[in-house]
Amino acid sequence: MCPFSNSCFSLCSCFSLSLLLFLSLSASAMVYFEQLKESQDAWEVCAEALAKGIYSDDHVKFFCFQVLEHQIKYRHGGLSPAQQQLIRETLMKWLQGQLMNSQPEKPFIRNKAAQVFALTFVMEYLTHWPKFFFDLLSLVGLNPHGVDVYLRTLMAIDAEVVDRDILHSPEEVRRNTLIKDGMREQVIPSLVESWYQILGAYQQSHPEITCQCLEVVGAYVSWIDLNLIANDRFVNLLLSQMSVEDLREEACDCLFEIVNKGMDPTDKTKLVESLCQVLQSAGFFNVDQEEDVDFLAKFSRLVNGMGQSLVLSWTKLAKGGDVKAAAEALRALETKVPLLLQLLVHDDDDISANIVGFCYDYLNVLKQVRYTLLVGNMGEDEAMFVEYRKQLKMLLDRLAQVSPDLLLEAVGRVFNNTIQRWQTASFMEVEVAIRLLYMLGEALPASHGAHFSGDTAKTSALQDMMRTLVSSGLSGYQHTSVSLEFFETVVRYDKFFLVEPQHIPNVLMSFLDHRGLRHSSPKVRSRVAYLFSRFVKTLHKHMNSFIEDILSRIQDLLELAPPENGFPALLTSDDQLFIFETAGVLIVHGESPAERKQALMRSLLTPLTDAFRLLLAKLASEREEERQAALADCLSHAVGFASRTSKAFSNKQTVKQCGCTEVYRDCLQTFLPALSCPVQRGSLRSAVRSFLHRMIICLEEEVLPFVPAASEHMLKDCEAKDLQEFIPLISQITAKFKDQVSPFLQQVFMPLVLAIFEVLCRPAEDNDQAAALEKQMLRRSYFTFIQTITSSGMNEVLANQGVENIKNVERVLFTIIQGAVDFPDPIAQKTCFIILSKLVELWGGKDGMAGFPDFIYKHIVPACFLAPLKPSFDLTDAQTVLTLSECALTLKMIHLRRGPEFIQYLQQEYLPSLQVSPEITQEVCQVLQQPDAKVLKNYMKAFFQRAKL
Structure with missing residues (x-):
């Protein structure tokens, strides 16, 4: 029993919390701890100890957080406003102390602190502390110790509010829903921006913090607006981190969570396809060249998630009757099969096991598709046969898992017995025999001879069956399904002919004559045309x-x-x-x-x-x-x-x-x-x-x-669509040939621009959405064209338009200003600011184009401030935030080219004309002069957020 009563528990008592370390292993310490938790005022002593950093002992600090945690969890409702305020101040003071420490607290203390922060957030976010995150972010900035606690707190909040594995009462469910709704509306864009900054700032210096941040993104993406994460800048950042050894596994996990987010099936298909294209372009599909099996296991899990997402999209679209979208999802699935097979046959069990779910789902899709296509055109007997083959495929796959040797032997026996009597066998028997051979390539991994390499015995068995197939005369069987199965299998195993090229002439003839390209069935002729092209591409050297x-x-x-x-x-x-x-x-x-x-x-x-x-x-x-x-x-x-x-x-x-x-x-x-x-x-x-x-x-x-x-x-008699499709051609020529096409571009530039202006100025009905969209896309294409010219180092194309008529250049420049400010299209606006920044770089110096500095001050500088102030400029929109970044970079470029003159202009003329206070004006100018562009981007976002309140 503690000798100190609750009433006399105070800082001035002789009690020292450091004694807890001595008592930590005794039963009396546990009893005493429970008494302190139940005390009415002991928590205030612990709070003050944490706020002032009185104790250096780790166990004492941990104990103080435990007492505080108990008070918040079980007694928060009974605290006075002043006591609740004390808790908030305690946490922020403790955090402030961490920022000044040279060494961070032990992980177990930081975890406990994060839990207490999260509990306080849950209790007070909707009532007393709506600026919880803004207070946290403004305090920690990019201090690594502070960012660490911030990220741990976010994960603790996820555990309290989102984690579906934790059972919540109906009241807690309602509260958590309100919290998430409030966060989506008020702070999520700011949190996402902070994650982006953290991921970019620490990937080299503090990989452990970057990994924490990736875990946070993966946890939160399931319930926030996906567009904030699934955009070019964020995905490109994640892809860059997949190439960093210390980060790549966590980056892979983060992309997996993005892909697994529930969404519309058509949108999910587009997201997965977009991600796959970028991953493939970045070289991540070259599985054979990757030696890091731990990363490949993560990558295999990501591919599995993408594949299963596409399967789910196809299932929903097919059931909903959206034939076109379902077909696109199916095509997307089919293009992933080579990657699926590479991962499935990998020697490492973890890698192959992680892709099995996608494999089974895809096979199930194939069964459904094939069944749907055939049953619709067959009688009852043939429909039953299709169902029989469906069951056969399931049996084949299961047998391959249990005993691939037994499967190879069984298929060989059935195949050879049937092919020996193919002239008298029914088409169903013959087709099943060939189909079994075809299915071996899917069921057996390459190590079992599916690619005519590896185990000699297995390879020999497959070679024997293929030799029998192509030399048996079976290609002349008079049934379309057998003909199709024959050619599908020949192309499936085209590597066989690299081993035994002597069979190529006979198979070539079957492609070219009445058995293939001249078959009586249009369906066979059509499929053989495609298969023949594949056969030739593989074997043309022979x-x-x-x-x-x-x-x-x-x-x-x-x-x-x-x-x-x-x-x-x-x-x-x-x-x-x-x-x-x-x-x-x-x-x-x-x-x-x-x-x-x-x-x-x-x-x-x-x-x-x-x-x-x-x-x-x-x-x-x-x-x-x-x-x-x-x-x-x-x-x-x-x-x-x-x-x-x-x-x-x-x-x-x-x-x-x-x-x-x-x-x-x-x-x-x-x-x-x-x-x-x-x-x-x-x-x-x-x-x-x-x-x-x-x-x-x-x-x-x-x-x-x-x-x-x-x-x-x-360019004659153009419509909007004609011009929109013509501009990429000119842009391709410009980017590829540059100076070689400069004279031509100078000649064609104004006719093209005037044709665009003429189409954009044509009147249209107010409710004609198709016409409005065409004009928007044309406007985007026009700005992209100007960007291509300026970024290709061909500014003389634009500059020389003014030799005969200076108004031509002015007119183009004013359209760029108009695109940056007047049209509520963040994609076009971003392009316009990129152009303006490049023009300032090219023409804005002391030796630049005559009159252009005047244009900078009269038009470009106002555009950089007026565009973000527009009501349509939505700073919670991810694409708009990118536009603001380019706007900030334009201001940065003006300062680089004009120097102190620009700062003086802002201080004495422009910002005062906007009624900006001298203090804020000075602040803007100071930030502009800092070398770090990220600081300017963050500041400008905060500046306009305040200005629009």
Whole structure:
């Protein structure tokens, strides 16, 4: 029993909390601790001890936090306002003390402190302490000790308010909902901005803090606005941290939580696709080159999450009847299968185990899709057969997990028994036998011979089955499902032919004759056209002696089908694209000299250009609209076919090296007149424009002589959509050729700009949303075009417009100012501020463009302040915050180029004209002169937030 009663417990007593360390292992200490917790005023002593840092002993400090925790958790409602205020002050004073300490507290003390902060937040955020986070952020700034406590507090708040594993009473659930709603409305954008700053500031110096912050982002993303996180700057930052050894695993976990956020299935598909594209571009899909198995395990979990998210999206969209969106989700799923397989066959069990969920889900999707497609067109017996195959696939997968050797033996036995008697077997038996062989590639990992490497016995078994398949004559079986299964399996195991190339001629013939491309079924012909292109891409090195024979045999399949011939073509125009690409691959990758390749490519493309000229002449004189559309469609196909052949070229096999430059120049010469055709302009311009995009890559500078005439035609009688699609072409040329196209750009610049202005100024109905959106997109494209010019170091293009008429330059400059200030479009506004910053850099110095400094002070500086003050400038919107950052950087660039003169102008003229107080004016000028741009960005956000209150 403690000798001190509650009434005499005070600082002036002889009691010393340090004695607790001595008593920590005794039963009496525990009894005493319980008595102190129940005391009415003991907690105040503990509070004062924490606030003043009286004790240095870790156990004593921990004990004080425990007493404080008990008081907040169980007695908070009975405290007076002054006592509640004491708790708040105690916590902030303790935190302030941490900022000044050279060494942080022990982790167990920081964790306990974070719990007490979180409890206080839960009790007081909705009533007495609505500025909890702002007080916390303003105090800790970027002090690492303070940031550590801030992040631990956020995780403790997540545990108290969000964690679904903790059972809450109905009253607590209601309270937590109100807290989250209040946070979303008032502080989440500020918290997200603080996370971004922390992630950027500490990834090199304090990786442990960066990891904590990544954990916070992952925890909070499930219930906050995803757009605050799933944007270019945040995702790019996370991707950069995936390349840092100390951070990459946590960054992967954070992306996993982002992907797992519940959302609309169409939006989820777009999010996952966008993330996958960035990850693939950054090289993270090269699994074979990654040696860090711990990271790969995390990455495998992320891929699993992305895959399962796509499966869920597809399921919801398919059930909802949104066929187009479901098809997009399915295509997205299919593109992830190669990555899925790479991870699934990895030697490390953790990596392969983490992807199994996606694997099973995807197989289930395949079963559903195949069942849906077939059952709709089959009788009852065949529908039952499809269901039988569905069950067979499930059995196969399970057997592969238990005993892959047994599976290989069983499939081999069924396959060989059936193929030996295929002439008399039913189509169902034959198809199942081939399908079993096909399924082995999915069920067995590469280590079991699925890719004809590894275990010799397993490899030999697969080789034997493939040898039997291609030499048995089975390709001639007269049933479409068997024909399709045969070609699917041949291409599935195309690596087999690298091991036994002697079978290639026979299989080639099955592709080319009545069994494949000339099959009686349009469905088989269409699928074989695609599979044939894949087969050739893999094995073209083994086809050199057959190239001209193959080209001769597919010649009739390469003919353009004019609308007046009246005969149904063997292949659709979409199928023909694959055949043209295949022909291009055979020619380009053959071992013939360049002269022969040129001759073969010319013989491939000349029929297209000859037909194009005839059809274009017919179109110009045709008066019936339906026939006009048919002719234009055929002309577009011709251009598309020629473009598709160019896909065969690579860095090693360029157009120039193959001697084919002149051939494609002739194609350009033939196609360009279509741009001036008075009818069906939309489809023709689109086709020729796409071909030009492709030729810029393939022909490089050889394409430049064609650009001026093409541009002149495409700028005549333009609609918004025409211009919007033309600008990327000019931007591509500008970025690729730079100074080489400067004279042309100077010539075409004002005609293009005036055409854009003319379209933007056309009147439209107030409620015509489609027209408004077209104009918005055109305006964005225009600003992007100006940005491309300025960022490519081609400012003379803009500057030289003023040689004949200075008003041209002024007009362009004023549109950029207008785009930055007047249009409530943060994407366009951001681009405009980037342009203005670049122009200030180029022309704003002492030796810059005459008159431009005056333009800076009269227009650019006001734009930087007036735009953020607009009611439409929403500082809680993530995209708008990016715009504000560019606005701040523009001011920074003005200071860099104009120096003290700019500061003097702000102090004496501009800011006073906005009624900004001298104190704030001085503050703005001081921040502008600091070297750290991040400080300026943060300050400007706070400045405008205060200004708009």
